[in-house]
Amino acid sequence: MKMPENQQTSGENNPKPPLELIESLLESINQTQTLKLKWSLIKTKLSNLKTNLLDLATFPPTSISNELLRSLTVTLSEALTLSLTCHTSNPSSGKLKTQSDIDSIASKLEFHIRDLHVIIESGVLQENNVSTASKREGVRIHARDMITRLQIGSTESRAHALDSVLQLLEKDDKNVVIAVGQGIVPVLVRLLDSGSSAEVREKTVMVIARVSGVESCRNALVNEACVTLQSLTLLKENAVVISSRGGVSLLLKICESGTPTAQACAAGVLRNISGFSDTRECFMEDHVILVLLTLASSGILLAQEHSLACLSNLIRDDDDLILLVARKGGIDCLKTFWDDSGVVAQSLEVAVEFLCNLASEERLIELIISNGFLFRLVRVLNCGVLSVRIHAANTIYKMGYNEKTRKELGDFGFIPLLIRMLDGKAIEEAEAASKALSAILIYTENTKIYKKDQRGIASVVRLLDPLVTGLDKKYPVSILLSLTRSKKCRKQMVNSGALLHLEKLTAMEIEVTGLDKKYPVSILLSLTRSKKCRKQMVNSGALLHLEKLVAMETEDGLTNPVNG
Structure with a gap:
């Protein structure tokens, strides 16, 4: 390829062609006296660059190649000027600044090699010189040119190329x-990468939305894009961009009419997007719940699994939406998924969290119990997946909201399973278990079951x-309060x-998260019934401290929560 004679670079009226600049730069690098290792790496890149330029020379010039050569000429000229400053052992800009400049040149050369x-x-x-006998062929050539431009150059040039693509x-x-x-689809998917600028990602989503608007192209988009979108939408900023540009509606269409694999993939992207509070308003269309x-x-x-997880994200902390999902058959859907023989324990995390x-x-708890979910929860408390056990314990805590359900939870055998969880290595598991037990033991008869377990008190x-x-102390304190009536337990x-x-x-001066000190004080008061315990408290000085705390509680008008 004949190099253009009219190439211009800033500050130079007659710049050398890139190949000549490379030869000059290689000669100059041989004479450098400082940062030689850095310059040797530049030499390697120049060798690769030279090979690509010789390949490029076999093609006739085009606008896209001329633009790339002009940019490359600027970089090579900067590199040559910089190399000349390294012909002495003390560069005029200082070694640190010079080292940074060399790194910048190396990065630019790497981009040029990739673009070539x-x-x-x-x-x-x-x-470039193919005769465009038809309009269709002209569009094809223009599209290929634009697709190439989306993969090369600066962020600004790619954003400009996206504008041209959208216009086409x-x-x-x-x-x-x-x-x-x-x-174009795989190129667009790569542009959604978090390394792209916000402007490029937004414009890319607009182009993807246009592509998905053509039914015959939708499957190609799904097959290429959804797997990548699932990983990209784990990041909040990507999820927000996609949802704000109509992505949720397009993904819901795929959930309605796509192939089974495409539906699963689209639901996975929706699952990720719905996990961020900033995107929830994009799910407010009337048919969203029904589709999912x-x-x-x-x-x-x-x-x-993905649909239930998406629904779970949407109903979290929204009582109206919870009731709507229940009315529309959400509990039956949950039962179907939970009881499927193909569901592995890890996937049950979604089901248990949805139930939670x-x-x-x-208002739904009686309905949940009547649909047999206590049996299901007992089984998953025995499973080997930590997150499933934690969600199950949190569900039990919420279900123990009145005396009737607390009695049922005790009768179903949850107490021994939860006591075992108190000894779990993960503090989250121990807290979830202590929360659940604190609710169940409010029903006094359940304390008899608890006392039968030898590990209960020590755990x-x-x-x-x-x-x-990392654990809210009010829950274990509440458990002990429930047991202080028993001399054996004390x-x-x-x-x-x-x-x-x-x-x-x-005695701690700092506040313990979630803990009102009157409750441990109440336990201590109950323990003073024991002569041995009172003696220990006198010897440690704790009795005097306890008397002061009791006096303070009385002044504040707080009552002892334990009778007697």
Whole structure:
């Protein structure tokens, strides 16, 4: 390829062609006296660049290649000037600044090498002089040129190319079909990468929306884009961009009429998007819940899982939406998924979390119980997946909202399973179990079941240790309060070290999250019934401290929550 004679660079009237500049730069690098290792890396890049330029020279000039060569000439000229400053051991700009400048040149050369490779491999250079006998062929060549430009150059040039692409596609649906045939979809998906600027991502979503608007192109878009979108929408900024540009509506259409695999993929993207509060308003269309529930009941297992997870995200902390989902058959969908033999334990996390969110609405709890979910919860409390057990325990806590349900929870055998969870290595598991038990033990008869477990007292006392952090102490304190009427339990508390932990908690100057100090004080008061315990408290000085705390509680008008 003959190099253009009229190339211009800023500050130079007669710039050298790139190949000549490379030879001059290589000669100059050989004479550098400082940062030689950095310059040796530049030499390697120049060798690759030279090979690409020789390949480029076999094609006739085009506007896209001329633009790239002009940019490359500027970079090579800057590199040559910089290399001359390194012919001495002390560059005029200082070594740190010079090192930074060399790194910048190396990065630019890497981009030029990549861009040259793209335009050579794209086939766009062969088509520059092809006779465009038809309008369709002209659109195809223009689309190929634009697709190539989307893959090279600066952020600004790519944003400009996206404008041109959108302009081409908006003229005719046939142009969309042609562009998809030329491979625009995978290029657009790559542009959604988090490394792109916000402007590029927004414009890319607009182009994707245009492509998805043509039914014959929708499957190609799904097959290429959805898997990538699932990973991209794990990031909030990507999820917000896609949802704000009509992405939710397009994905819902795929959930309605796509292939089973496409439906699962689209539901997975919706699941990610719905996980961010900033995107929830994009799901407020009337048919959203119906589409997701339909897919949750009739799609393949993966589609069901993603749909339930999306619904779970949407109903969280929204009582009206919880009731709507229940009325539209959400509980039946949940049962179908939960009981499917193909569902593995890890996938049950979605089901149990969905149930936990439904149980936030007390008006649904009787319905949940009548549909057999206590049996299902007992089974998953035994599973080997930590997150499933935690969600199950949190669900039990919400379900223990009145005396009737607390009695049922005790009768179903939850207490021994939850006591075992108190000893879990993860503090989140221990807290979830202590929350659930604190609710169940409000029903006095359930304390008899608790007392039968030899580990019960020691396990909950361990959680009172101030060194056990990240756990709300009010739940283990509440459990112990429920058991202080029993002389045997009070003795076990003392033997397990409860006295020491309670003294520390009441004496701590800083506040313990969620803990009202009157409750550990109440436990200490109940323990003073034991002569041995009173003696220990006198010897440690805790009795005097306790008297002061009781006086303070009395002045504040707070009452002892434990009778007697």
